[in-house]
Amino acid sequence: SSMPMDEIYHAARVESDAQSYWDQHQSFAATEDPTREKYYCLSMFPYPSGKLHMGHVRNYTIGDVLSRFMRMQGKNVLQPMGWDAFGLPAENAAMANGVPPAKWTYDNIAYMKKQLQSLGFAIDWTRELATCRPDYYQWNQWLFLRMLEQGIAYKKAGTVNWDPVDQTVLANEQVIDGRGWRTGAIIEKREIPMYYFAITQYAEELLGDLAKLPDWPERVRTMQANWIGKSVGVRFAFRVNGVARSALGSPPSTSGRGNEGEDDEALLWVFTTRADTIMGVTFCAVAAEHPLATYAAKNNPQLAAFIDECKRGSVMEADIATMEEKGMSTGISVTHPLTGEKIPVWVGNYVLMGYGEGAVMAVPAHDDRDYWVAVKNHLPIKKVIRSDTEIYLESQLRDLESTPQDPELIDKRPLIESLRQDLETVRKKPCETERGVCINSGKYDGLNYTAAVDAIAADLNAKGLGEKKTMWRLRDWGISRQRYWGCPIPIIHCAHCGDVPVPDKDLPVVLPEDCVPDGSGNPLNKRADFVNCKCPKCGANAQRETDTMDTFVDSSWYYARFASGRGASAMVDRETDYWMPVDQYIGGIEHAILHLLYSRFWSKVMRDLKLVSYDEPFKRLLTQGMVLNEIFFRKPSSGRVQYFNPVDVELKLDDKGQRAGALLKSDGQAVESGGIGTMSKSKNNGIDPQQLIELYGADTARLFVMFAAPPEQTLEWSDTGVEGAARFLKRLWKLVHTHVGLGSAARVEVAVLNEAQRAMRRMLHETLAKVTDDYARRRTFNTAIASVMELINALYKFDDLSAQSRAVKQEALDDVVIMLAPIVPHISHELWKALGHDNAVIDARWPSVDDSALTRASIELVVQVNGKLRGRIEVALDAKSADIEAQALADANVQRFTAGKQIKKVIVVPGKLVNVVVT
């Protein structure tokens, strides 16, 4: 029943046929079906930058392979696609070309959609969305209003980069060396009102729920945990001697309860994770911006100058890291809350105003930074902790010294000596940051870390001067952007009523799509038709907010929208609960922190608003590796380095295949190699996927990308590797063509197969078992492809034309096509038909392994002598250990190595090897 088949593989014809079949049959439109197990496979949606790059091809191929595999396993698969369409590049393109960002974006979407379709991805295009469409972003606005009602969204002043020439706010990446990227003007910091999402309210849950994500890479979970940055400690206050509370204006934090009001002395609040060292405090340090520092500097020009220097200090993280600890006395003292001692207050350049209380207690004996400030300024150092290492070494030494030397055992004196030296080193350490047990601490002596912190916190609490407290590194999420191409924040400013939320009935606040930004300010401010409106409360003339939302807002919930019914009239509908959570999420590691954290936060907000029922949006995460390529350049004696694309470079090899040089094709002159790096515009080492598809076809591109490396690792581009992938597909085509050319094959009759046929069939089912495991559990598509290649190499050699051999070959080719179908779907579609099947290969079920085909009568065992391979023996599957042993010892080569030696023992590992141990 098979139809005639081309002798030669024409990728373009095969691919357009398969794609139009899927199109006509709406093969990938996914529908809710409670009777079937669902599988929601999502790849991070692209920013429509213009055209696909290799990273996209890799990302979406991984997702497509998993989707197609799961479909053949019988799951109800959803694989959607959309566009993260708001953002700064559209505004930049608009300035460069004078085109509105909307037009540029929609044109890019149209082109890139074509590209995605030409790669044959099994996408449900009926669910396509673009975040710049009002029917999507209206729900950003709607949820923003709900968050405002819940106190999860709020307004406060925030700092922005201000370009004084263009009169505009710049994103961090538009500030180069402290200057505006377009004007070169020195950038100022400005405080302006902005909206925030209180993600810190969810900090505890976002941290704790990482434990619910065992199928996320550990790396990503650690990065998120570090980013959230929980520290548990004690917040407490020192009384400031002789300074009235009113003198400090508004102290940074006086929210502490208790009897602090009984006098008018100001309080200096600090936070510490090492309350156990509180008896070792010899000074306090405050940030340059701290009110106490400002107060002290009033009549102290030297201090004022120092504070200025600290404030001017670089904010580059790398500089901060290498910066020297510096301090200067304020001349003010505080009272230690537990000992009543007078403690001097210093300004420290290492104290951050933005974290904790902007002030720290300083314990030079147990904190490195405090130590260096103390040493430089001759401040006292008081040791109050005996470290766990010191205690451990002491006990070891005591045990060794107290037991007599056993003459049978090795001499223990050298060990004692080395322990003594270690102990000496530990005791001499001027600054010990390790935890341990309190000493020189009065009533707290002998307490370990936990007990000491509890006791000290309780005593501080009794005096009304402190409590246990948890501090977070995570900050609330500022979402206001002073940019045009984003989702408008639905707020109206009224002179009488203040900031008024846009009523639900007036949503969406539609962004005009015909603006062309010119680089000076937000063009929305110049659009009277957008800005001018009526106050929803009092009806007076009012102005619309022109700030738009951070584009991370758009991408924080698109997965839930995909899962909703098409054109849902709410933010999400009940269909979401069928598909969500995403079973497999795939994307770049660069989103490990922000996007994934915001999405997790947003899901929890939606859950608390009873919109969805899941806690975590992404069950399983795969972070694909980068795509790399070699970098070629020339460095003229004067002028800039010139980079050349690898396609324009020819490699010279010596006769061992080793690199002898590289020449530019156009002029035949040498170029230098700059090693391997990520494909980038600046290094001119990118490969255009479009050219690849046109030259070899989508299947070759997909095969290469999946074969060259496992998905999580980096992938090195290789032209010859691509040719190898194309060669393999030609070989596959030829194998099937030759087979079907001989007419249809009989059914396999297991009972009559000869040894060679059984062996062929065994290999087939072993391969099937391995490939299934590689897809389903290991996600190592490269090894799955490698074992199918081995099978095909064996099938080429299995050229006996008897009826049963042809039957075995038919079974093998059927399964080969199925095993490759997720990776190279087009050629598989065609070959499946050619092999005589009436259905399409996408509707074929994944075959199960025939365990009876795996059995064998005898197996080969490896024989080792003292762990070295010396021979091989063939033994019956059920051979007894004693017989195996005898056979192994009888092997001629084994005897060469055992002759004249005494056999100590023989280890038989069933099914694997025999190891003969001789002396």
Added chain:
RNA sequence: GCCGGGAUGGCGGAACUGGUAGACGCGCUGGACUCAAAAUCCAGUAGUGGUGACACUGUGGGAGUUCGAUUCUCCCUCCCGGCACCA
């Protein structure tokens, strides 16, 4: 500084639970086909020695556990990623 991941032929990579190191692909070498080239097919391909059967060495370096270590433990070197005066 702290946290995480790595290092295997000429190259990309494989070896999954401690059990034959180098699967598969690329490249290279030789051969077949061809007037020739390309394509294709066949054979070889970790290094050293040997015509060969084989032997020795070998998974960044050093030690250890084990009958047996790319795999486990300790120390060291280098590379990549994240966080970074976070109290």
